[in-house]
Amino acid sequence: MMDNNVNKLTEYIEAGKFYFLNQKYNEALLYFMKAIEIEPDNIEALYSVGILYESINEFDKAMDYFKKVVGLSPDHNDALAHINKISKNE
């Protein structure tokens, strides 16, 4: 069961990335969210959702996810850089 979940998690994140790269943002979001449902603290999925929202200029939502990432991993430099960038623009 555990292994199955790990596989699913990886699959969902991969699918999310695939749709993101094809600019299918709704589908991408759906898969990243499925991954987060399995593992709410998954940094890769949370960070990907932040990037997705930032790329479509929804900064408030992007900020929420980057903050979650930094909350879980305070040294996550990429997330910190995005938080800085968004705060500067607003």
Added chain:
Amino acid sequence: MKKYVIVGLGRFGQSVAMNLAKLGKDVIAIDKSPIKVEEIADFVFQAASCDATDEKNLRDLGLRNADVAIVSVGEDISSSILITMTLNDLGVKKIIAKALSPMQGKVLVKVGADRVIYPERDMGERLAKKLASPQLFDLIELTSSHSIIEILTPESFVGKTLNTLSLRKKYKINVIAIKRNIPELSENGATSFEENILLSPGPDEEIMKGDILVILGESDKLRIIEHLK
């Protein structure tokens, strides 16, 4: 090369001086306060601490050949007036003076300012408009009736081409550029994106979710666009 003089190194003056210097321009920065002058000295062509209301000081600095002077001595309007007059007498080609109110602006024009700017008022206006319309990213007023705006694409535009939307026909506005982030993966496999700009997009260009549209047109018509869903 054009020579720029900035008199008064408050936040505004300092920012103008630094940005001109970054653009590779010759900047002479002047302020009464030696501390402010020291702060900027490494970045500009010349920095001097002196009383700019004294004509002799400005003459000694060789400002006669200056092309553009920016007078930003802050709230001290009497100093602004004196400095503007002196720079005008010295023959500086273009004088831009900062004012806090239209009354100050009028006086500054009378004593030789070629252009008056109201940074506080302009910023306030911009911020108010931005806050009033969350879709609005930026606004440049070209004249009293025409502007360029940057807005987040309304949801109803997504998936349609500019031709289908026929904004020019309906609203007499032109989409002059589209800012679009292109998704990519970084070296470590994490999601990322690259900022991209499409200049003068063609009629077949399809609008995508998250696009920022840069639109030129009549301000009244643009206001309608800003509020489309």
